[in-house]
Amino acid sequence: MDLQCDICFADFDLDTHRPKNLPCGHTICKECVENPNLGRKCPTCRKDLVTDPGDLPDSNIVIRLIETGGVPPCKKCRTENSDQQRLQRGVDAGRKVVAALRLAVPKAVEALNRQLDAAVARLRHLERALEKVQRSAAGDEGTSPAHLQLARQLEDSLRLLTTTKCSVVSEEEGGSIWKADVQLDGFGDVFRLLLLKLRADCELAKVDDIPCSTAAYVGPPMTTTLTITDEDLSENDLKVNDIVRDKERWKYVRCIKGLKGEGSDKLLRVLASHPVHLEELGCPGPVEPKVMEEVLKLTSLKRLAIECVDKCDEYPDLPLQLEELRIGSPSERQLRFVQRMNTLQSLTVRNYFGPNVTFTPSQYGILRWLHVSLNTAHKPTMLSLVRAHASSLRELRVYCTVSDDEHCGEFYFPDLGQDLAASGLLHLKRLVLRRPKGLCTDVAGCLMQLQNLRGFLPSSVEVVCSAC
Numbered sequence: 001m002d003l004q005c006d007i008c009f010a011d012f013d014l015d016t017h018r019p020k021n022l023p024c025g026h027t028i029c030k031e032c033v034e035n036p037n038l039g040r041k042c043p044t045c046r047k048d049l050v051t052d053p054g055d056l057p058d059s060n061i062v063i064r065l066i067e068t069g070g071v072p073p074c075k076k077c078r079t080e081n082s083d084q085q086r087l088q089r090g091v092d093a094g095r096k097v098v099a100a101l102r103l104a105v106p107k108a109v110e111a112l113n114r115q116l117d118a119a120v121a122r123l124r125h126l127e128r129a130l131e132k133v134q135r136s137a138a139g140d141e142g143t144s145p146a147h148l149q150l151a152r153q154l155e156d157s158l159r160l161l162t163t164t165k166c167s168v169v170s171e172e173e174g175g176s177i178w179k180a181d182v183q184l185d186g187f188g189d190v191f192r193l194l195l196l197k198l199r200a201d202c203e204l205a206k207v208d209d210i211p212c213s214t215a216a217y218v219g220p221p222m223t224t225t226l227t228i229t230d231e232d233l234s235e236n237d238l239k240v241n242d243i244v245r246d247k248e249r250w251k252y253v254r255c256i257k258g259l260k261g262e263g264s265d266k267l268l269r270v271l272a273s274h275p276v277h278l279e280e281l282g283c284p285g286p287v288e289p290k291v292m293e294e295v296l297k298l299t300s301l302k303r304l305a306i307e308c309v310d311k312c313d314e315y316p317d318l319p320l321q322l323e324e325l326r327i328g329s330p331s332e333r334q335l336r337f338v339q340r341m342n343t344l345q346s347l348t349v350r351n352y353f354g355p356n357v358t359f360t361p362s363q364y365g366i367l368r369w370l371h372v373s374l375n376t377a378h379k380p381t382m383l384s385l386v387r388a389h390a391s392s393l394r395e396l397r398v399y400c401t402v403s404d405d406e407h408c409g410e411f412y413f414p415d416l417g418q419d420l421a422a423s424g425l426l427h428l429k430r431l432v433l434r435r436p437k438g439l440c441t442d443v444a445g446c447l448m449q450l451q452n453l454r455g456f457l458p459s460s461v462e463v464v465c466s467a468c
Contacts, residue, residue, distance in 0.1 A: 003065055005029035007043055008447050012062055019059035023050055027059045035444055037403065043451040114391060115197060119157070121363050126150055149342050160195045200365055226250050228258040238263035244270055255280035268294035279303065286329070289314045308334070311353055332357060335381075339388065345369065349385070350399075356380045359388035367392050373399035373434065375410040383419055390424040397466070399434040402445040406436060417456030430462045440467035
């Protein structure tokens with residue numbers, strides 16, 4: 001039997017970790033009771049402590065178990081025949097199945113209604129775009145990449161709804177595998193709806209035809225990553241000509257790391273004029289708007305990590321086709337443009353200093369990973385961004401401190417649990433708290449903070465500290 005405090009996970013003893021009974025019935029150790037971060041509330045159920053922490057009584061049952069080595073009094077086992085045991089296990093399993101269905105069916109109906117509402121919204125959006133094109137004299141004005149992408153998504157959805165066969169494989173924790181080949185008619189409509197949901201969550205992808213044979217490459221090793229080092233700089237000027245002359249460095253490049261220095265825009269312009277399929281770009285220092293003008297022309301770019309100049313409003317839009325974006329000190333225009341990116345699945349936003357922004361719910365429902373690092377003055381922006389993508393988020397990372405003593409309280413959110421509970425995070429699997437400099441100096445306070453957050457979120461959500 002584990003005799004541990006649920007807050008600090010230390011073993012109960014008869015001294016500093018002496019077990020104390022709270023009025024609500026929960027038991028924690030003396031050290032956690034005396035922690036000022038407790039806030040005179042039970043960290044498990046958040047009920048108020050009506051008595052002074054120093055007057056809380058000992059848990060006599062736990063103390064007796066400590067004195068007896070943690071062994072409870074033995075009870076005489078009652079033997080049952082195998083048939084009765086099997087029936088009992090069946091009854092227990094049936095009750096759990098019924099309980100699970102009672103929870104799952106309303107959620108499934110709610111998810112289907114959200115799926116229907118999203119499909120209607122996308123249809124209306126596309127109908128308006130079509131009407132705008134039809135009214136234009138040239139016949140092609142008003143068409144944007146986002147509209148074309150949305151049209152392709154709806155065509156894919158229709159093809160899924162006309163699917164005639166589906167294979168299902170399910171693997172148990174114990175290793176047993178279940179398999180079924182389903183003809184999608186009648187009851188098969190349920191599977192079609194599930195396929196649409198998996199497609200919307202980016203968990204179902206089309207498998208492209210694989211060519212029968214490919215020509216083998218013969219030649220020197222292909223360098224796919226161009227890393228800019230200090231040797232590529234002369235003071236703060238990027239040696240563009242030297243890099244361009246060494247064609248083997250960038251001929252097959254797919255990724256550029258550490259792009260910096262005056263002349264970065266020129267290098268990107270040169271690469272864009274060649275048949276280079278650049279998919280990833282990382283800029284460690286602040287980039288000027290002229291560099292972002294060239295980034296916008298990289299139509300094959302999928303992953304971008306940039307740091308912008310503080311409080312600069314001269315930046316152009318972000319590349320619409322990005323799948324991953326990490327941006328520091330964005331302008332208000334850039335932050336608002338994020339909502340138009342219909343393929344974005346991973347987003348990091350740090351150090352936004354503009355006015356607070358209110359976001360509408362995303363019409364794409366595709367963002368699955370979000371990391372926000374905004375101060376308390378921009379808490380409304382942070383929560384609005386979370387709510388806008390609440391229907392699709394699987395993991396959320398929030399930069400915050402354990403107490404208001406760190407960073408002058410600029411990143412301390414004592415009501416974070418309540419705020420997130422009201423944000424409608426239906427599919428969230430993991431909440432990660434990021435700490436200053438990756439260090440957690442108050443472990444006890446951190447554990448209390450995590451326990452507090454768990455009290456507001458569903459038990460299925462894992463709440464952890466990135467440092468400890």
